[in-house]
Amino acid sequence: MKYRRLGRTGVRVPVVGVGTWQLGGDWGKDFTQAEADAMLGRAAEIGINLIDTAACYGPDHLSESMIGRFLRGRDRDDWVIASKFGHRPGWQPDELRQTLDDSLRALGTDYIDVWQFHSGSDEQFRTEGMWEELNRQVESGKVRHLGISIGPNTNIYQTSRATEVNASTIQVVYNRLDRGAEEQVLPSCEEQDLGVLARVPLASGLLSGKYGPDAKWPERDVRARRDPGGVRARIEQVLRIRDEEVPEGVQMAPWALAWCLQHPAVTCVIPGCKTVGQVESNASAADLDMVRDDHPQAWPG
Numbered sequence: 001m002k003y004r005r006l007g008r009t010g011v012r013v014p015v016v017g018v019g020t021w022q023l024g025g026d027w028g029k030d031f032t033q034a035e036a037d038a039m040l041g042r043a044a045e046i047g048i049n050l051i052d053t054a055a056c057y058g059p060d061h062l063s064e065s066m067i068g069r070f071l072r073g074r075d076r077d078d079w080v081i082a083s084k085f086g087h088r089p090g091w092q093p094d095e096l097r098q099t100l101d102d103s104l105r106a107l108g109t110d111y112i113d114v115w116q117f118h119s120g121s122d123e124q125f126r127t128e129g130m131w132e133e134l135n136r137q138v139e140s141g142k143v144r145h146l147g148i149s150i151g152p153n154t155n156i157y158q159t160s161r162a163t164e165v166n167a168s169t170i171q172v173v174y175n176r177l178d179r180g181a182e183e184q185v186l187p188s189c190e191e192q193d194l195g196v197l198a199r200v201p202l203a204s205g206l207l208s209g210k211y212g213p214d215a216k217w218p219e220r221d222v223r224a225r226r227d228p229g230g231v232r233a234r235i236e237q238v239l240r241i242r243d244e245e246v247p248e249g250v251q252m253a254p255w256a257l258a259w260c261l262q263h264p265a266v267t268c269v270i271p272g273c274k275t276v277g278q279v280e281s282n283a284s285a286a287d288l289d290m291v292r293d294d295h296p297q298a299w300p301g
Helices: 033-045 059-071 093-107 130-140 156-160 185-192 228-244 252-261 276-287
Strands: 003-005 012-014 050-052 080-085 112-118 143-149 167-173 195-199
Touching (some): 059 093, 093 112, 112 167, 130 143, 252 276
Parallel strands (some): 112 143, 143 167, 167 195
């Protein structure tokens, strides 16, 4: 595994993390604790110690709870846990305090490394007293660092205000099909020395290269609710990229992750996974020559 500094947090993180929206059950599969343990355990074995989750991934903090059960008995300080707040129950200071306490309880920890504003609107971003309360939680030690997960991947309004509100990281949709962040968001992150977590780096699995134009997903899978015509056009674009850009002998999914990591602003990609094999495939992106290594020491260091 290769490692990079997560912006001005100073925290060293792997270039490939683990996204865990899928553990909440929104991607057409319900996971057992044994399956979650197997994936996260394998991630740890190959040097991945960053897990991204959110309070609203599944009912009753389901994703966070599965992560918490996995972490039980392990050294908490070996892990970087990034979670998110908002949506449920909301953005008001008293709602944030409740969300944080519930997330800490679910994760079985007394602190969250990076707590992120979860893709709210600009109006929600300006909620009175919200950032003051968040910074009080940093002072209390329950949160180590604040972050912003922007909704539209071109949201420069929230990105440009990160330093002002004491946020140290930006999470943004960035992949070979969605490059909107390159115009303003990623340059702003570089200017402010913000750590960047690239979410949806495989374009919801499309950049794995395994889907044809007529691909269908189970009804409970979030991808089943997307415009079929738009999805078909994106898959056709993926097939062209596979034929024209992916080097011979290189699997497309690791290549797509490594493509994101070439951008100098990007610290880490956070792909989801449904199997141990996908964890291993994602991690192999770090082996490609196109990925730089800022921190060659072996994890956890």
